[in-house]
Amino acid sequence: MANDGVDLGRRRFLTATTAVVGGVGVAVAAIPFIKSWQPSARAKTSGAPVEADISKLELGQMVTYEWRGQPIWIIHRTKPQLDALPSQDSRLRDPSSSVETQQPTYAVNEYRSRKPELLVLVGICTHLGCSPKMHGELKPEPFDPEWKGGFFCPCHKSRFDMAGRVYDGVPAPTNLVVPPYYFVDDTHIMIGLNERAA
Ligand code: FES
Numbered sequence: 074m075a076n077d078g079v080d081l082g083r084r085r086f087l088t089a090t091t092a093v094v095g096g097v098g099v100a101v102a103a104i105p106f107i108k109s110w111q112p113s114a115r116a117k118t119s120g121a122p123v124e125a126d127i128s129k130l131e132l133g134q135m136v137t138y139e140w141r142g143q144p145i146w147i148i149h150r151t152k153p154q155l156d157a158l159p160s161q162d163s164r165l166r167d168p169s170s171s172v173e174t175q176q177p178t179y180a181v182n183e184y185r186s187r188k189p190e191l192l193v194l195v196g197i198c199t200h201l202g203c204s205p206k207m208h209g210e211l212k213p214e215p216f217d218p219e220w221k222g223g224f225f226c227p228c229h230k231s232r233f234d235m236a237g238r239v240y241d242g243v244p245a246p247t248n249l250v251v252p253p254y255y256f257v258d259d260t261h262i263m264i265g266l267n268e269r270a271a
Pocket residue numbers: 198199200201202203226227228229230231244245
């Protein structure tokens with residue numbers, strides 16, 4: 074499946090008002106996927122790398138691709154979202170991404186990404202496989218009065234920050250997974266490989 078996450082009409086609306094960026098991100102993420110995402114063993118082990126076009130991905134937006142039967146989110150984070158990340162460290166279970174299985178080594182950094190502004194994640198909750206929703210705005214939410222943007226899983230209320238790092242005291246045991254990826258150029262990302270094949 075190719076790019077199915079960005080809706081042109083919604084993007085035009087986005088440019089008109091930044092106040093709804095988070096909400097639109099939720100809608101875009103929620104449309105193509107069912108709540109519980111459980112790829113078959115076959116889907117997990119088969120499937121070629123997928124090239125994502127991010128040339129039209131605006132600040133605050135998320136686009137979803139599919140790789141090996143899993144939703145792969147690419148999120149263009151805003152400066153306020155990035156600036157807020159260190160402030161969450163004391164509230165997180167694994168703020169320094171120490172669990173090796175959850176990301177490649179090049180994503181073991183403050184942003185959990187190759188480029189600070191662009192986050193690439195497997196959009197599957199590490200608890201029981203539901204699909205969390207992005208709540209990108211830095212504002213109090215019913216599930217967290219100190220919310221600084223991130224992802225909320227409605228199934229059992231797990232919360233993750235804007236780097237996919239899991240909060241303390243929720244059912245999900247680990248940070249969201251960062252898949253292998255590399256930048257083909259400034260506007261294209263190859264999902265599924267750590268580097269260009271020789
Ligand atoms: S599946 Fe996400 S919190 Fe349980």
